[in-house]
Amino acid sequence: MNLPSSTLLAQSILAGIFTGALYGLLGLGLSLSWGLLRQINLAHFALAFLGAYLTYQFASYGGVDPMLTLLMIVPLFFMLGVAVHWVLARFKVTPFNSLLITFGLTIIIEALLQWIWTADYRRLDSSYAEHRYRVGDVFLPLPELITLGLSVAISVAIWLALKRTDLGKALRAAAEDAPIAAAFGINQRALALMLSGLNAALAGIAGVCIALSYTLAPSQIYTWIGVVFAAVMLGGLGRPMGPLIAGCIIGVSEAVTMAVASPSWAPLVSFSLLILVLLFRPGRA
Amino acid sequence: MRRSLIIVLLAGVLLAIVPYLGLPAFYESVLYLIFHWVALATSWNLLSGYSGYFSFGHGAFYGIGMYTTATLTSQFDVPFLWTLPAAGLCAALFGAVLGVVSFRVKAVRGELFALLTLAATFVVATIVLNTPIDGGQGVYLSAVPMPEFGPSPSGTFYLLALAAAVATIVIALLIYHARFGIGLFAIHDDEDVAEVMGVPTFKYKVAAFALSCALAGVVGGIQAMFVSYVTTGDVFTVAMPLTVVLMSVLGGTRHWLGPAVGALVITLLLYSFTAGDCAVLGKVAMGVILVGVILFMPEGILGQALKRFGRKPQGRAAAASLPPSAINEQARLAESGAVRTAGAPLPHQAGSSSGAAGPSEIQSGGALLVARDVAKSFRGVKALKGVSLEVRRGEILGLLGPNGSGKSTFINVASGHFPATSGSIVFSGQELVGINAHRIARCGVSRTYQIPRPFAHLTVLENVALPAMFGAQLVERQQAQEDAWRWLEFTGLAARAHALPDDLNLHQRKFLEFARALAAQPQLLMLDEVLSGLTPSEIDEAVALIQRIRAQGTTILFVEHVMRAVMALCDRIVVFNQGEVLAEGRPADVMARPEVVSAYLGKPIDGGRESPNAPGVPIHA
Numbered sequence: 018m019n020l021p022s023s024t025l026l027a028q029s030i031l032a033g034i035f036t037g038a039l040y041g042l043l044g045l046g047l048s049l050s051w052g053l054l055r056q057i058n059l060a061h062f063a064l065a066f067l068g069a070y071l072t073y074q075f076a077s078y079g080g081v082d083p084m085l086t087l088l089m090i091v092p093l094f095f096m097l098g099v100a101v102h103w104v105l106a107r108f109k110v111t112p113f114n115s116l117l118i119t120f121g122l123t124i125i126i127e128a129l130l131q132w133i134w135t136a137d138y139r140r141l142d143s144s145y146a147e148h149r150y151r152v153g154d155v156f157l158p159l160p161e162l163i164t165l166g167l168s169v170a171i172s173v174a175i176w177l178a179l180k181r182t183d184l185g186k187a188l189r190a191a192a193e194d195a196p197i198a199a200a201f202g203i204n205q206r207a208l209a210l211m212l213s214g215l216n217a218a219l220a221g222i223a224g225v226c227i228a229l230s231y232t233l234a235p236s237q238i239y240t241w242i243g244v245v246f247a248a249v250m251l252g253g254l255g256r257p258m259g260p261l262i263a264g265c266i267i268g269v270s271e272a273v274t275m276a277v278a279s280p281s282w283a284p285l286v287s288f289s290l291l292i293l294v295l296l297f298r299p300g301r302a
Numbered sequence: 303m304r305r306s307l308i309i310v311l312l313a314g315v316l317l318a319i320v321p322y323l324g325l326p327a328f329y330e331s332v333l334y335l336i337f338h339w340v341a342l343a344t345s346w347n348l349l350s351g352y353s354g355y356f357s358f359g360h361g362a363f364y365g366i367g368m369y370t371t372a373t374l375t376s377q378f379d380v381p382f383l384w385t386l387p388a389a390g391l392c393a394a395l396f397g398a399v400l401g402v403v404s405f406r407v408k409a410v411r412g413e414l415f416a417l418l419t420l421a422a423t424f425v426v427a428t429i430v431l432n433t434p435i436d437g438g439q440g441v442y443l444s445a446v447p448m449p450e451f452g453p454s455p456s457g458t459f460y461l462l463a464l465a466a467a468v469a470t471i472v473i474a475l476l477i478y479h480a481r482f483g484i485g486l487f488a489i490h491d492d493e494d495v496a497e498v499m500g501v502p503t504f505k506y507k508v509a510a511f512a513l514s515c516a517l518a519g520v521v522g523g524i525q526a527m528f529v530s531y532v533t534t535g536d537v538f539t540v541a542m543p544l545t546v547v548l549m550s551v552l553g554g555t556r557h558w559l560g561p562a563v564g565a566l567v568i569t570l571l572l573y574s575f576t577a578g579d580c581a582v583l584g585k586v587a588m589g590v591i592l593v594g595v596i597l598f599m600p601e602g603i604l605g606q607a608l609k610r611f612g613r614k615p616q617g618r619a620a621a622a623s624l625p626p627s628a629i630n631e632q633a634r635l636a637e638s639g640a641v642r643t644a645g646a647p648l649p650h651q652a653g654s655s656s657g658a659a660g661p662s663e664i665q666s667g668g669a670l671l672v673a674r675d676v677a678k679s680f681r682g683v684k685a686l687k688g689v690s691l692e693v694r695r696g697e698i699l700g701l702l703g704p705n706g707s708g709k710s711t712f713i714n715v716a717s718g719h720f721p722a723t724s725g726s727i728v729f730s731g732q733e734l735v736g737i738n739a740h741r742i743a744r745c746g747v748s749r750t751y752q753i754p755r756p757f758a759h760l761t762v763l764e765n766v767a768l769p770a771m772f773g774a775q776l777v778e779r780q781q782a783q784e785d786a787w788r789w790l791e792f793t794g795l796a797a798r799a800h801a802l803p804d805d806l807n808l809h810q811r812k813f814l815e816f817a818r819a820l821a822a823q824p825q826l827l828m829l830d831e832v833l834s835g836l837t838p839s840e841i842d843e844a845v846a847l848i849q850r851i852r853a854q855g856t857t858i859l860f861v862e863h864v865m866r867a868v869m870a871l872c873d874r875i876v877v878f879n880q881g882e883v884l885a886e887g888r889p890a891d892v893m894a895r896p897e898v899v900s901a902y903l904g905k906p907i908d909g910g911r912e913s914p915n916a917p918g919v920p921i922h923a
Contacts (some may be wrong), residue, residue: 051413057413082478104597104846108597110596110597112412113356113412113413114418114596114600116413117547117548117551117592117596118592118593118594118596118597119591119859120544120547120548121548121590121591121593122589122593123589123598124585124586124588124589124592125585125586125589125590125593127585128582128583128585128586128589129586131582132582146695156311160695193614201552206646219832238543239540242420242540243420243421243424243540244419246420247421248423250414250417279432281428281431281438282428282432283430284424284425284427284428285425285428285429287426288421288422288425288428289421291417291421292418292421292422292425295404295407295414295417295418296403296404296407296410296418297419
């Protein structure tokens with residue numbers, strides 16, 4: 018183990034923040050769905066990859082700008098999310114069973130991706146990847162900057178919406194006790210459908226970001242689950258700023274571990290953090 | 303149970319002949335895969351299905367087993383078969399440590415436990431990958447000599463996997479019918495209540511976890527040799543535990559054979575699709591089946607089938623407890639009320655039979671339970687501020703006070719449901735503060751819950767048999783169920799013995815609470831508002847029941863708002879107000895005291911005092 022130079026350290030901290038922003042963006046929908054809808058949505062990851070593949074398809078073969086695919090992905094995924102929630106709500110699924118059902122959905126979507134795009138690695142070549150800005154000694158790649166910007170903007174917006182607007186307050190009340198909230202005139206079902214749609218749309222947006230910076234393969238769905246769950250738990254369920262902040266903490270500690278020790282040690286940091294959070298602050302969950 | 307055991311062993315022996323039939327090796331490898339998954343799913347179910355603690359860390363224990371075998375055979379030249387016990391041991395050790403750490407934290411249940419075990423998987427994977435155990439290259443076992451007891455190498459693997467599967471199923475079957483198993487099922491339904499009824503929940507969970515891990519470790523050891531090349535990327539995945547969960551849920555987690563059924567279905571399904579070159583379609587089918595089963599068959603294939611074909615709910619134990627003729631006899635007896643009140647002989651006269659009581663303590667009037675300065679705070683809210691009271695042997699002591707005065711908290715502290723913040727409670731010479739709730743139950747203290755908390759998936763009969771098995775006497779299962787019948791008669795519930803608690807009305811659920819508390823054969827019975835919500839005639843019945851209980855020598859601590867019953871039953875009463883003892887003495891005297899009246903009804907404005915004896919004091923909510 019040898020200490021890296023300050024430039025390398027700065028670059029890896031920055032890389033950690035960028036990765037963390039994506040953890041946060043992926044975790045946001047998961048956290049809202051777990052905290053406010055009491056559904057542990059494993060399919061969130063599969064949806065994100067579906068979004069990523071769609072972006073890849075349209076950008077590589079349709080010549081559409083990757084950011085423009087958002088215009089199509091967001092409404093489409095919103096409707097998908099509404100549909101999934103409609104089924105889950107119709108059958109009054111318990112949190113644990115929601116985990117299993119959405120795992121089933123994940124398997125189906127994974128198979129779908131594999132069928133259409135094969136199990137080979139795919140990489141989106143967009144003009145974005147070529148842009149990088151130099152600030153002092155460190156480089157800022159454009160795709161990662163976009164991810165960071167989106168992640169921060171969306172997290173703050175949702176945080177404000179939940180805290181300040183009547184709609185947000187109604188959502189939080191419905192999460193605490195749905196029947197009582199309904200008795201006070203909150204249309205809890207419609208709210209839940211809307212929130213679920215929003216979560217799926219978030220998965221789609223995260224998918225676009227994944228497509229911008231990462232190589233795609235259907236099996237990659239599972240590699241994100243552990244670390245994003247760590248960010249969600251660390252950030253506190255249903256707290257919009259939580260996944261972003263926790264994601265950055267995890268991302269930076271992983272990146273520094275990679276620089277100081279070796280990349281293969283990185284998971285130890287995030288998962289040890291998760292275990293510690295579960296053992297010492299389970300009340301937050 | 304004996305029949306099931308014989309069938310399983312017979313099936314094992316028959317299947318063991320297969321490799322000697324000279325079938326193509328292809329059959330052996332398919333069957334190997336089936337046995338492999340059957341063993342894994344069944345071992346997972348021991349903790350996760352029975353006690354409801356869903357572990358997503360099965361990949362870790364399986365992987366530890368694989369790497370134990372891989373390391374011992376390839377680096378230390380240990381013969382392969384000798385590494386299998388070591389693989390089990392290593393996995394069990396890791397599981398036990400993880401269990402001891404995580405089960406200490408009460409909030410780590412459900413999804414959080416699942417997540418914790420999943421995280422543990424990746425921690426193990428990272429450590430294995432970065433240390434010489436794997437070193438990043440993977441471990442080859444191709445040079446390791448195979449033991450030669452089968453007709454061929456593939457036959458040997460077949461026999462090993464078969465042995466693992468049969469052993470795992472037999473263990474699952476034995477536990478299912480043992481005290482251990484019923485304790486785990488109680489943990490599944492309501493862990494806190496299970497603990498208060500005497501189930502050593504912590505010990506049971508750790509034991510089930512370690513056993514489940516050990517079996518997964520052994521299966522991993524066999525698999526390591528079978529694939530002969532082990533890498534962390536293939537071993538420690540999310541998909542593996544999820545597949546095991548899928549199989550168990552599909553088959554039914556509440557039955558010993560459920561996971562095996564699920565494993566068989568899924569393995570065959572996946573295999574037929576892979577063989578037909580449409581693996582993707584197989585995956586889709588697996589996903590659709592998972593979604594469909596959870597939505598439409600939440601009890602799994604086997605659970606649904608057992609229900610459909612007329613077995614008792616959950617198919618558990620009930621049928622095996624008493625011969626049907628005896629059951630009919632008991633039910634008939636129970637329905638004729640005359641026999642009931644005439645006193646069907648009660649199982650072991652409570653109080654006098656208790657082993658814990660010394661001979662000098664039998665005489666009535668001595669203190670059975672002495673509380674000194676008991677305090678309980680909930681994050682600053684002082685529910686009990688130094689309560690001292692005494693329960694005398696053989697009496698009915700009423701505990702009264704306005705809502706929020708700390709009566710139920712006192713019962714919760716005395717039964718160990720909540721730990722006391724300070725003070726001491728001595729019961730028959732045994733200090734109760736600071737010991738676990740299940741040990742308090744063993745001392746001969748039992749209680750009812752104000753809001754009935756039956757074990758939702760156990761029948762009424764099993765609900766009542768459980769405290770007998772874990773209470774003061776540690777009765778054997780067979781005996782406990784026979785006793786349970788008598789307690790059901792005693793409380794008039796015998797006709798509903800095979801119903802599930804959800805099918806009972808409130809009155810019956812309250813009496814089920816009674817029957818459970820009585821079945822533990824306590825020296826001290828604590829009743830927490832057993833009468834609230836009952837109609838006047840039901841209250842009369844309950845009062846008569848309580849009198850009969852006391853007549854057998856059981857001491858009763860009685861929290862109640864229904865003044866009519868309090869006045870009729872209690873020898874003495876203690877009045878709580880704001881977490882302190884306000885008054886104590888004979889009921890009529892205490893209720894006449896001005897401070898008691900004002901605590902209940904507020905300060906009188908004029909001289910006109912209302913009689914506190916009026917039925918249904920208005921402050922009761």
